[in-house]
Amino acid sequence: MPSNTGRRPFLAAVGGIALAGAGIAATSERANAAQADEKVTxxxxxxxxxxxxxxxxDADGPTVLVVGGLHGNEVAGYEAAANVSDMELERGRLVTVPRANATAIESGTRIGxxxxxxxxxxxxxxxxxTELARALWGVVEEYEPDVVIDLHESQELYEGDVxxxxxxxxxxxxxxxxxxxxQEAAETLNEDYVDDSTYDxxxxxFSLPPSETPNMFVHKAARDTDATxxxxxxxxxxxxxxxxxHWHARVVRSLVWEELLTPGEGDPEDPDDGGDAPEEENEIPVARIETDPENAEETVFSKGETVNLDASASEDPDGEIVTYEWDVNGTNEFEEGDETAEVTLSFCGELPVALRVTDDEGATATEELVLSTV
Structure with missing residues (x-):
């Protein structure tokens, strides 16, 4: 694939939107010897x-765009996009928009x-x-990705009919x-990360007209920009x-392995050039919430009851978990704590609670459950 300097001509000329005109502001976040980071609002x-x-x-390479949260009720997609947003690169550029549809995510619905x-x-x-769609497309126009990856969830398995x-x-x-x-990504997932073949x-x-779902983001990316x-x-x-x-994050890492996570030809880290082999990539941790009483998500509680939460079953495949953070108020704001937490159900309705764990390499994972009270 072409690099992000002297790359192929960008084809999305129709409906062109300048970065500022699309409602996007870029700011520098930090820089180090390995890579420079910035935020885009x-x-x-x-x-x-x-x-x-x-x-x-530092090393030149392709640009990859990862998007999550186009639909606010597809949690794994936007959480995985957030998880991969700060992975260390060997070359190229990674652009992520984890929570594309903020109002839909806030309400937990498909539509914003x-x-x-x-x-x-x-x-x-x-x-x-729409204004939001134009702003998201402005990111495509500004960064001209060679690869676009969009992360979603579906209620049913794919069996040949969308x-x-x-x-x-x-x-x-x-x-x-x-x-x-x-195909390579699917084989890797199925062999190494999917325990039940039902979920292979x-x-x-992509479908073609007239059977395709119309006006999808990745279809436009593929056809108007010639991106993969x-x-x-x-x-x-x-x-x-x-x-x-975890599955979504592994899909992303597999799809960008050659583009971003391995040294390019002639890079000093390339083993063929006599340099050191790149370090083995960090495995993403797994967050798990156990409850007392058991199966709390399937129980309807009375107002005033307390549920104990236990994160000790969480694990990191290649290291250790160093931070446990909890959101026990349904606010999407995490506070650092211990392996355990408790929730007193002070109102009637549904309360989403969440756990976020961080491993010793800075990778994060999130688990969420919903408690019901009458």
Whole structure:
């Protein structure tokens, strides 16, 4: 794939949007010897405001864009996009927009405050249909990604008909390279990370008209920019949230392995050039919440009852967990704590509680459950 200097001409000229005009502001976050980081704010000061992250390695290479949260009820996708947003790169550039549809995520629904499905606002060869869609497309136009990865969840498994469900599938743009990389990612997931073959990942190309779902983000990315594009789907029910997040993160790492995570030809770290081999990549931890009483998510409690939460079953495959953070108020704000926490159910309704763990290399994972009170 081309590098991010002297790369192929960018083709998304129709409906062109300048970065500032799209409601995007870029600010520098930090820089070190390995890579420079910056933040990108979309629609700052509005209810749709959300943050993107840009990681740029010293060594030149392709640009990859990872997007999550186009649908606010597909939690594993946006949590995984957040998890991979700060991974260390050997070369190239990684741009992530983990929580693209902030109002939909806040309400836990597919559709945001504007009443539209964000992933149906990207007609090919035309300007995106809504302000939020135009802002997200502005990121594409600004950073000109060579690879685009969009992370989602589906209620049902994909069995060849997108109308019946698309879970546990990696869909790809219609080119040989994309098909090969999607197949390799699926094989890696199925062999090393999927314990139950019911949830094995399958691979399929993007549908074509008239059977395709219209105006999807990755379709526009593939057709208007000639990027290699992927849409990854896990199921939304069955496997634990932490497992689904882990699967999504592994899909991303597999799809960008050659592009961003291995040295390019001639890089000083390339073993063929006599340098040291790159360090083995850090495994993402697994967050797990156990409850007392057991199966609390399946229980309806009375107001005033207390539920004890235990994160000791969480694990890190290649290190140790150093930080436990809890959100026991349903505010999406985490506070550092211990392996255990408790929740007193002081009102009637549903209360989402969440755990976030961080390993000794800085990788994070999240688990969430919902407690019900009458």
């Amino acid at each position: 979309l629609l700052e000061g509005t209810e749709y405001e959300t943050t993107g992250y840009v990681q740029t390695a 405050a504007d009443g539209t499905d964000l992933n149906r606002q990207f007609p090919t060869d035309e300007e995106p249909s 109308e019946d469900g698309v879970g546990q599938a990696i869909f790809h743009s219609r080119d040989v390279r994309a098909e090969e990389e999607a 990942f399958t691979v399929a190309p 594009a992927f849409l990854a789907e896990t199921v939304s029910d069955g496997p634990e949230l932490s497992t689904r997040i």
